[in-house]
Amino acid sequence: MNGARNANAGVGRAASQIHRVLTEAWRLQPLYVSLYAILLSFVVGGVLISIIGVNPFTAYWALLRGMVGGGDEIAGSVARSVPFIGSALALAFAFRAGLFNIGAEGQLLAGGITAAYVGALSWMSDLPGFVAIPLILIAGTMGGAIWGGIPGVLRTKTGAHEVISTIMLNSLVLFGVRWMVNSRDPVVLRDTESTVPRTDSISDTAVLPELVDSQPVLHVGLFALVGICFVVAFVLKRTTFGFEVGTVGLNPHASHYAGINVNRVIVASMAASGAFAGLAAASEISGTNGFFQPGTFFLMGFDGIAIALLARTNPVAIIAAALLWGSMLSGAPLMQQEADVSIDVVRIIQAMVLLFVAADAIVRYLFRVRELDQSPFKATSIEGAM
Amino acid sequence: MxxxxxxxxxxxxxxxxxxxxxxxxxxxxxxxxxxxxxxxxxxxxxxxxxxxxxxxxxxxxxxxxxxxxxxxxxxxxxxxxxxxxxxxxxxxxxxxxxxxxxxxxxxxxxxxxxxxxxxxxxxxxxxxxxxxxxxxxxxxxxxxxxxxxxxxxxxxxxxxxxxxxxxxxxxxxxxxxxxxxxxxxxxxxxxxxxxxxxxxxxxxxxxxxxxxxxxxxxxxxxxxxxxxxxxxxxGRDVVFRVDKAEADPGAPVLRTQDLRVADDRGVETVTGFDVEVRAGEIFGIAGVEGNGQRELVEAICGMRPTAGGRVEMLGQETTDWSPRKINELGVAHVPENRSKHGVVAQYTIADNLVLNRYHHRKFSQRGVRNTGAINAEAQELVEQFDVRTPGVDAVIDTLSGGNQQKVIVARELTGDLKALVVAQPTRGLDVGSIEFIHRKIIELRDRGVAVLLVSAELDEILSLSDRIGVLYRGRLAGTVNAADATREELGLLMATGSSEGQR
Structure with missing residues (x-):
């Protein structure tokens, strides 16, 4: 038994050595866990595919070609991924402040409807593009920020947990925008000439320039969202505000003691989170759709949660994770066409990725919530060796 | 056996x-x-x-x-x-x-x-x-x-x-x-x-x-x-008596009047507390734990809303000011609960050393942190306060309790201080660290800082304080000069709230 202990300790030392080398080499410490999760999910997915009688390699080959098989495929994959960057940032930023924002779904809708409304205002067509485009993006960002800020305010004023309030606000805005877009009597935002429920088209001046005419269109919104990731990374790592956000996330009690206005940080972090989702929605409205339809953003917010956790809330890693996520969705139709494997298999693989990542991350997150709730009588585990 | x-x-x-x-x-x-x-x-x-x-x-x-x-x-x-x-x-x-x-x-x-x-x-x-x-x-x-x-x-x-x-x-x-x-x-x-x-x-x-x-x-x-x-x-000769000169108290720095504070359950545990601490003296608060010490300290330092009465510092009313405003006035606070309030366990020593002043011009220009200045300051404090650590970029959780406390003390006891509120500064520490922290507190007193010391250790109160007040059920049961105080008298006050020993 003693021998086994020592052997364990030896393996532990070797593992920690490897871990240290990885850390030094990549400087993105916990990300390799995510790589394992992706690998594992594809293996399990492959088993599933062979169970339905298809050679998984055939299917995956088709998927891969659908994702990156040519210029159009690559552009389409990137285009599909862009909004996911924003919805993932919406989770990641709040996460750093110790908040679990699962309201990106609603914040996208709030941002999208605001952008579509502002973009379709009659005087927008009189403005030049360099004014109209920032305006529509700012409008969407503000819409998301307000919808994200509300749960922050509720948290600080009433103690309502943001997990609950963001879920509620998701439903509220979903049914709200559906009504606004569907209703003919009274007409709220519906384009009455269209047969499908949608808003009026935005002004031509507010349309983001196109980069590649792929399916979907790759537009300049890419730069906005990738740029934001680097800005967020800088803010979190190097700025005073980022330090406050991180401190509140790690220890709100010590933050309060040290003079940080914890409530202000909570509201600001939630609003910023919502803003990222709102920006993503506005860029889609402006660059891809040209109008607002509630279904456009379906599940995009929840996918953002998965992407952010896959990236371990690292803003730069989010770019890679979102690209993977979006291109898998973009490549799936070719897999269905060529190998006769349903698109849903990709969804299953993605769900498994989330499962493998979150089984760790969510559990730890919830565990930390527990630790904050320190009862003086809590039975603690045996203290360390020293 | x-x-x-x-x-x-x-x-x-x-x-x-x-x-x-x-x-x-x-x-x-x-x-x-x-x-x-x-x-x-x-x-x-x-x-x-x-x-x-x-x-x-x-x-x-x-x-x-x-x-x-x-x-x-x-x-x-x-x-x-x-x-x-x-x-x-x-x-x-x-x-x-x-x-x-x-x-x-x-x-x-x-x-x-x-x-x-x-x-x-x-x-x-x-x-x-x-x-x-x-x-x-x-x-x-x-x-x-x-x-x-x-x-x-x-x-x-x-x-x-x-x-x-x-x-x-x-x-x-x-x-x-x-x-x-x-x-x-x-x-x-x-x-x-x-x-x-x-x-x-x-x-x-x-x-x-x-x-x-x-x-x-x-x-x-x-x-x-x-x-x-x-x-x-x-492993060496330990000096037990804290060497300190006679106090030379100046003007009142910290004063409370009929201060009342409720605890987390809403029960008033500070029930009309009056005290006056002057520059250059250490006022020790003795008392059995749970007689309102925590709420008192937190209310004075702005961490907990008051339920009544007033707090004055340096001639200004500071009742219910934010912790930051009080801190910027020159009031430092060594908190009772080291891990909950004193440090962010996952942060480095350097970040913990600037936890309450990361935003000062010295450490942050136009909202961007100056890590060079932060590390330099940390290096200096680590040496000055004899924190035993491999480096300022070590995560503070890897240090012993005594060294973590030295980090907190280093952070709080530097700067242009007018008043210092310390709660249980040496709880759980070893003899060497206790000696060190006591010396630092006396040094500050000698520089004219008003010190309010709250401790459950009667020995600590007796050896550091110039005047001693006994906190009993949220108010001062009595104030004595440290020179005349005996353990017995203080023990009686702590237990019964009166020096006659009758309830």
Whole structure:
């Protein structure tokens, strides 16, 4: 038994050595866990595919070609991924402040409807593009920020947990925008000439320039969202505000003691989170759709949660994770066409990725919530060796 | 009863126990004395089966044992009361005691018979516990008695008590010593871990002193003095009397009037507190814990809203100001709860050292942190305050409690201070760190800072303060000059709120 202990300790030392080398080499410490999760999910997915009688390699080959098989495929994959960057940032930023924002779904809708409304205002067509485009993006960002800020305010004023309030606000805005877009009597935002429920088209001046005419269109919104990731990374790592956000996330009690206005940080972090989702929605409205339809953003917010956790809330890693996520969705139709494997298999693989990542991350997150709730009588585990 | 021979235990990078031997006779209290990190806990954790020794043997009643886990140790009649209690707050006393060793009748718990056993144990050893009380409602002292009964319920003859008095009030400590003596009187043997010298001399039959994992001395209580034990523990001559000149108090700096503060449950625990602390004096607040100390300190420093009355600092009313505004006025605060308020455990030493001034111009320009300046400042403070660390970029959680406290003290005691509020500044620290922190506080006083010191350690209050106030049920029961104060007088005030000793 003693021998086994020592052997364990030896393996532990070797593992920690490897871990240290990885850390030094990549400087993105916990990300390799995510790589394992992706690998594992594809293996399990492959088993599933062979169970339905298809050679998984055939299917995956088709998927891969659908994702990156040519210029159009690559552009389409990137285009599909862009909004996911924003919805993932919406989770990641709040996460750093110790908040679990699962309201990106609603914040996208709030941002999208605001952008579509502002973009379709009659005087927008009189403005030049360099004014109209920032305006529509700012409008969407503000819409998301307000919808994200509300749960922050509720948290600080009433103690309502943001997990609950963001879920509620998701439903509220979903049914709200559906009504606004569907209703003919009274007409709220519906384009009455269209047969499908949608808003009026935005002004031509507010349309983001196109980069590649792929399916979907790759537009300049890419730069906005990738740029934001680097800005967020800088803010979190190097700025005073980022330090406050991180401190509140790690220890709100010590933050309060040290003079940080914890409530202000909570509201600001939630609003910023919502803003990222709102920006993503506005860029889609402006660059891809040209109008607002509630279904456009379906599940995009929840996918953002998965992407952010896959990236371990690292803003730069989010770019890679979102690209993977979006291109898998973009490549799936070719897999269905060529190998006769349903698109849903990709969804299953993605769900498994989330499962493998979150089984760790969510559990730890919830565990930390527990630790904050320190009862003086809590039975603690045996203290360390020293 | 117990013989430990030549035990060695190494952890990665450190030898926690190096050839340690110890014997425990029946009916004896054997004190294990040493600074934090000397290896006391490692040693008893091996005796209790939580760690396995690398070398050496453990014999119980003459028989060599190899424990796989603590269950084996319990089966051999060894019981341990940890410093942090292992109780479930929502369970009753009886449920906690039988947990893991349930008395059953068929498929059901037999709580009645458990209650009877607990009552008889309680009576026999003078451990008053109510089997039906919920543990979360009990005081710390009562919870400790529950832990003791729990060990006795499992038929322990050898009891290991890990820093049992660290959490107790002076009165509770006396009760506890009574219990310990009744236990040994009835044949139980006790290993008592502590770093408090007075307690060692009060209860120990024999004493073993550990330093850096090695036994550096053994003594009997008769042959030892506080000075000789402290020198052994630290490895050099320790100065007990804090050298300090006569105070030269100036203008009032901190004043409260009829201050009232509620605790987290909304109960007013500070009930009309008046005090005036002048520049260049240390005003010590003594009192049994739970008499409003925490709420008082938090309200003065802006961390907790007041329920009435006023706080004035430097001639301005600062009632319900934010912690930052009060801090910027030149008021520093060493908080009572180190891990909850004092540090961010995951941050580096450097980030912890600027935790309350990361936003100052020196460390942040146009909203961007100046890590160069932060690290330089941290390096300087680490040297100045003798923080033992591999570097300022080490995560603070890797430091010992004493060094973490030095980081907090370094952060709070620098800058242009006018007033300092310190709560339990040396709790759980070793003699060397205590000496250091005390010296720093006196230095500040001599520079004209007004110091409000709150401590549960009467010795600390007596040796540092110039004036002493006793906090009793949320108000000052009396104020005395430290020069005239006696332990007895203060003890009486702490216990009854009046110096006449009548309620």
């Amino acid at each position: 117990l013989e430990v021979e030549g035990i060695t235990k190494a952890f990665p990078g450190v030898v926690a126990n190096d050839d340690v031997s110890l014997t425990l006779n029946q009916g004896e209290i054997h004190c294990l004395l040493g600074e934090n990190g000397a290896g006391k806990s490692t040693l008893v954790n091996m005796v209790f089966g939580l760690y396995r020794p690398d070398q050496g043997t453990i014999k119980v009643r003459g028989e060599e044992v190899h424990f796989e886990d603590s269950g084996d140790a319990i089966a051999r009649g060894i019981g341990m009361v940890h410093q942090h209690f292992q109780l479930i707050p929502v369970f009753t006393v009886a449920e906690n005691i039988i947990l893991g060793n349930e008395v059953t009748k068929g498929a059901f718990l037999d709580l009645d018979s458990a209650r009877r056993q607990i009552d008889s144990l309680a009576e026999r050893y003078g451990l008053a516990v109510d089997p039906d009380a919920t543990v979360g409602d009990l005081s710390v002292g009562e919870q400790q008695r529950v832990e003791l009964v729990k060990a006795l319920f499992r038929d322990a003859d050898i009891l290991i008590l890990d820093e049992p008095t660290a959490v107790l009030t002076p009165g509770e400590v006396d009760d506890f010593f009574g219990v310990v003596e009744s236990l040994t009187g009835q044949g139980k043997s006790i290993i008592f871990i502590t770093h408090k010298l007075r307690e060692v001399l009060a209860v120990a039959d024999r004493i073993t002193v550990l330093r850096a994992g090695q036994v550096v001395g053994t003594a009997t209580a008769e042959g030892a003095t506080q000075q000789s034990l402290a020198n052994l523990m630290v």
